[in-house]
Amino acid sequence: MNDMPKIGFGTWKLKNTADTTQIIESAISCGYRMFDTASAYMNEESIGLAIKNTQCDRDDMFISGKLWNADRDNVRQACLNTIQNLGCEYLDLYLMHWPASKAVHDDWIDINNRVWKQMEELIEEGLVKHIGVSNFKANQLEELLKESTVKPFVNQVEIHPGFMQKSIIDYCKQNGILVQAWSPLGSGRLLKKDEIKILSEKYFKSPAQICLRWCIQNDLVPIVKSKNSERMASNLDIFDFELSVEDMKYLDNLPYLCSSGLDSETLTLFG
Numbered sequence: 001m002n003d004m005p006k007i008g009f010g011t012w013k014l015k016n017t018a019d020t021t022q023i024i025e026s027a028i029s030c031g032y033r034m035f036d037t038a039s040a041y042m043n044e045e046s047i048g049l050a051i052k053n054t055q056c057d058r059d060d061m062f063i064s065g066k067l068w069n070a071d072r073d074n075v076r077q078a079c080l081n082t083i084q085n086l087g088c089e090y091l092d093l094y095l096m097h098w099p100a101s102k103a104v105h106d107d108w109i110d111i112n113n114r115v116w117k118q119m120e121e122l123i124e125e126g127l128v129k130h131i132g133v134s135n136f137k138a139n140q141l142e143e144l145l146k147e148s149t150v151k152p153f154v155n156q157v158e159i160h161p162g163f164m165q166k167s168i169i170d171y172c173k174q175n176g177i178l179v180q181a182w183s184p185l186g187s188g189r190l191l192k193k194d195e196i197k198i199l200s201e202k203y204f205k206s207p208a209q210i211c212l213r214w215c216i217q218n219d220l221v222p223i224v225k226s227k228n229s230e231r232m233a234s235n236l237d238i239f240d241f242e243l244s245v246e247d248m249k250y251l252d253n254l255p256y257l258c259s260s261g262l263d264s265e266t267l268t269l270f271g
Contacts, residue, residue, distance in 0.1 A: 004034065004062055004092075004093070004154075004178065004221065005032075005033050005034040005062055005221075006216060006221060007032075007034070007212065007216075007221065007222050007223075007224065007235070007236065007238075008032070008034035008035065008036050008062070008064070008180065008221060008222070008223045008224070009024075009027045009032040009034065009035050009036065009223070009224065009225060009232075010036045010182065010223040010224060010225040011024070011035060011036060011037050011038075011041055011043055011047055011225065012038070012041055012182075012225065013041075013225075014041065014043050014046070014047075014225075015042075015043060015046075016042055016043040016044075016045055016046045017043075017046060018046070020043055020046040020047065020050075021046045021047075021049045021050040021053070022050070023050075023227050024046070024047050024050030024051070025050045025053060025054055026229045026232060027232055028050065028051070028054045028056060029054070029229075030229060030232040030233045030236060031233075031236055032232070032236070033056075033060055033061055033062055034061075034062040034063075034064065034092075035047060035051075035061070035062075035063055035064065036064045036156075036180075036182075036223045037063070037064060037065050037066070037082070037086065038065065038066035038068070038095075038097055039065065039066065039067070039068045039071070039078060039081065039082055039085075040066065040068045040097060044065075044082055044085035044086050045085050045086075047086060048085055048086035048087035048088065049087070051063070051086070051087065051088070052087050058088065058089070061092070062092045062093070063086060063088055063091055063092050063093075064091065064092060064093035064094070064095065065079070065082040065083075065086070065091050065093070065094050065095070066094070066095045066096070066097040066134060067079070067094065067095065067096050067097055067115070067119070068097055069097065069098055069100075069270055069271075072100075072111065072114070072115045075115060075118035075119055075121075075122070076118065076121065076122065076125075076127075079091070079094055079122055079127055079128065080127070082094075083127065090126060090127055090128060090129065091127065091128045091129070092128070092129045092130060093128065093129065093130045093131070093132055093153065093154060094119065094122060094127075094128040094130075094131050094132070095131070095132045095133060095134045095154065095156060096112070096115055096116070096119065096131075096132075096133045096134060096136075097134050097135070098134065098135050098264060098267070098270060098271065099112050099133065099135065099136050099137075099140045099264050100112050100115075100271065101264060101265060101266065101267045101268065101271025102265055103265065103266050103267060103268050103271055104267075104268055104271035105271070109143045112140065112143065112144055113143075113144065113147045113148075116131075116144055116147070116148055117147075119131040119150075120148070120149055120150045123150060130153035130154070131150060131152065131153060132152045132153045132154030132155060132156065132177075132178075133152045133154070133155050133156070134155070134156040134157070134182075135156070135157055135158075135262070135264045136152075136155050136157070136168075136264065137168060137264060137265060138167055138168055138170075138171035140264065140265070141155065141171060141172070141175070141177070142171075145175065151175070151176065151177065152177050153177070153178060154177065154178045154179070154180050154221075155168070155172050155177050155178075155179055155180070156179075156180035156181075156182055156223070157179065157180075157181070157182065158181070158182050158183045158259060158260055158262070159179070159181040159182075159183075159184065159215070159220060160181065160183060160184045160185065160186045160190060160211055160215075161186075161190060161195070161196065161211055161214055161251045161254050161257065162186065162190065162193070162195070162254045162255065162256055162257025162258060163186070163256060163257065163258065163259040164252060164254075166252075169218070169220070173219070178221060179219070179220050179221065180220070180221045180222075180223055181215050181220045181221065181222045181223065182223050183259075183260060184211055184212060184215050184220075184222035184223065184224055185207075185208055185211050185212075185224065186211075186257065186258045186259070187258075187260070189257070189258045190207065190211055190257065190258065191206075191207040191208060192207075193207075193257055195251075195254055195257065196210055196211060199243070199247055199250075199251070202247075203241055203243070205238075205241060206234055208224075208231070208234065208235055209234065209235070209237065209238050210243070210251075212224060212235060212238045213238045213241065213242070213243055214243060214248065214251050216238060216239075217242065217243055217248055218248075218252075
């Protein structure tokens with residue numbers, strides 16, 4: 001697969017159990033082909049088993065992993081562990097899960113650059129097709145680009161109506177970096193917001209479909225998750241309608257509605 005699918009399936013909070021294997025198998029049956037994983041989620045084996053069980057052609061899949069902060073000095077081994085856990089020969093995308101936080105590290109720029117150099121070597125070795133980052137702000141990306149040989153393919157950040165983070169989107173677009181949106185439904189909180197419900201009623205679509213369609217029309221790649229096969233299918237069914245220019249502008253300019261509250265510059269928990 002050369003192109004990244006327009007929507008991906010997230011695996012955060014799924015445990016390393018047979019239930020997770022079944023959930024991923026259902027997602028594949030529904031049509032998902034991009035799966036967003038991370039070593040920190042501690043469920044790679046169950047996801048890999050599902051991919052193996054469904055016997056999908058590897059070229060039809062887009063598998064993404066993430067480097068955890070504790071492995072910043074052992075990037076190659078961490079990547080190899082993820083590949084082994086998932087039971088695949090390579091990753092389509094490997095992300096730096098979090099940048100080094102300036103609230104924790106005075107030398108955060110050097111740390112990020114050192115990690116990135118190791119990630120660039122993964123491409124040269126053929127272990128990954130693309131490398132990218134997650135939770136990077138514009139200024140953090142700017143510092144990384146100064147020293148990088150390979151530009152990040154993706155920046156995965158929290159984005160949804162009522163938390164657009166336009167400055168990050170604009171910077172990525174200006175620099176040819178694709179943006180993946182994690183928590184595109186605001187961890188489910190947006191589904192109960194009147195601001196979303198009014199458009200749901202107008203378009204005869206679910207609140208989730210409104211949020212995901214907004215992502216698509218903003219050239220964002222949403223990473224969505226559900227344990228319910230009907231909702232899995234519904235979340236994919238967003239390509240038969242289009243939000244109007246006026247409604248897109250309305251959603252783009254919504255005031256703050258909700259967010260995780262995680263800020264990569266001030267984070268100290270795992271910065």
